Amino acid sequence: MEDKILKNKEYNKEKIKNNIKNMNQINIKEIDKQVIKINYQKELEKIIKYNEANNIVPTLLLHSCCGPCSSYVLEYLSQYFKIKVFYYNPNIYPSDEYWYRVDEQQKIIDLTDSKYPIDMVCGKYDTDRFYKMAEGMEDIPEGGARCHKCYELRLKEAAMISKKEGFDYFTTTLSISPHKNSQVLNKIGEKVGKEIGVRHLPSDFKKNNGYKRSCQITQEYNLYRQDYCGCEFSKRESEMRQIKKEKKELREYMKDIGKNLELSYMEEADKIISQKLFESEAYKSSKVIFTYIGEYPEINTKPIIEKALNDKKIVCVPYCVDKEKMQAYQINSLEELHLGKFNILEPDIDKAKHISIDKIDFMIIPCSTANLMGHRLGFGGGYYDRYIKNSHAYKVLLIRKKQISEDIPREKHDIIIENVISE
Ligand code: SF4
The missing domain is CATH 3.40.50.10420 (NagB/RpiA/CoA transferase-like)
Structure with a gap:
């Protein structure tokens, strides 16, 4: 019996190692090896241009991580798409934060001056699913393999809903963040889109000052902007960053005290x-x-x-x-x-x-x-x-x-x- 448990443990460890290895191989090595990086904003503009020329207003399931990130994206895309915001983020920790972000998401939808109506639907807050996915990758710094799996988890869910409800496209607001690699995000979007059989809308919303605009909107409407990505690991990282900053400031302060x-x-x-x-x-x-x-x-x-x-x-x-x-x-x-x-x-x-x-x-x-x-x-x-x-x-x-x-x-x-x- 003990032998079996040990073997299972070893098997799981191997599985986790391979997961990390595969993600690194797919997303970091291969994508970074590309000599020319794709400008996904330009790709998006081509699609918008084509639809406009043909009087098409497609439907879009827009996965959103939070209100502030979606603010500029909604302002921009709602001029060309009929959008349903899909709030699916089982990664968010703690649950108070999750529900607060849901409220802020609804608030920004209500405040957006859109040409076409915007709806919203929430996915399941299935945190177990996130933790299972993150197993063995808890200590990987933000932006690494755990995050790539986290994007995939959320994008796959968006793609499945998109397929089920017959949307023309699905995409995510995530590319607006300066901390998120849009090459990786779009590759994952394309991959899950192909697997599920639904079109992924390319994006790099941080382009054209998108991130800056989202900060302006957040300020204008006095919206809550969190200082960590979402999961408890990123919260911990953000707290550590803050402590390091405070330490640095205190050292400087003490230097001045010492001089005097x-x-x-x-x-x-x-x-x-x-x-x-x-x-x-x-x-x-x-x-x-x-x-x-x-x-x-x-x-x-x-x-x-x-x-x-x-x-x-x-x-x-x-x-x-x-x-x-x-x-x-x-x-x-x-x-x-x-x-x-x-x-x-x-x-x-x-x-x-x-x-x-x-x-x-x-x-x-x-x-x-x-x-x-x-x-x-x-x-x-x-x-x-x-x-x-x-x-x-x-x-x-x-x-x-x-x-x-x-x-x-x-x-x-x-x-x-x-x-x-x-x-
Ligand atoms: S840091 Fe952000 S993207 Fe990465 S796993 Fe945590 S919530 Fe997901």
Whole structure:
């Protein structure tokens, strides 16, 4: 029985891998290999021109992802087509967001000044179908294989309804987004159209300033414009982007604070902080100390290094091996340091002894700011989070009161430093 479960698991894993591989092959490699990319807006214009010349007003099932994206598309296409908006988005998370987007969709239809009437129909909010499709692709960044499958899922449903209800064409508003590859979208549309036997209307609505116009309309009508594509994975990505932005802004802000700190304040604060450090039991009992080499406006750690050497402790300092990795090297005096490639003081690794992380029992961790709970903001390289995550050493953050921030934007990988010393 267990064998069977294992085999099934393996089979599913293989299936998911192949899904990803196939999507990558179909959509990314083949499409990107095309030397000349198709201008789908021009293709659409040819169809419109032909229909106008022949007094044809075709019916169109327009899959829509949301009100804002459909705003310009409806304004434009409703001059030439009788449209039924098909709101089919089982990807949307959470359900409140889904229903909010449905309302906004209806609102924009009502507000559109159209030549021909526009109707709307909602598909099933079958989230299980979306999650099943996304299985194994949850961590693929937006725009990758998961998204291509997501387009296909929604376009296929649109094509099937289109066929069932006898529409002349089907298409989607998705190509309006600057984040969506219209070459991929149109290829998928053509593919499902052929499979189901219904005509796909080519589009690249971001052309002719379509995206810009959709932003204008959204603003004019005071419509809600979401800041993530739709699924919970894109929501997470968008939140991460926001946190990174906030971190960057806080780093800049702290740089300005640092520039304006008076030397006398820094010297006084550092003296008190160092004293507290030397009096701590953890320092007293430590044998191997790892510390950054801090210079103003950071906490000046040079006096700490000198005292630790006098106290006969092994002192090691960081050396950045490459863009990812940091190692610790022992120094016996500050004289052994020299200016390194990032214009910071570092040990001479040809002469200094490498100290493995498991030998270190006391670590002083730098930060550009922190709060008293030990949430720290580093300098953006992620060196320390990577380096210290497997260390069992006692870790301490030193921070002057004027450089403390109450709210530190945090990501999953950010490590909390359990001990904080301030003046
Ligand atoms: S990011 Fe957007 S297109 Fe991609 S899977 Fe999520 S909802 Fe679908």
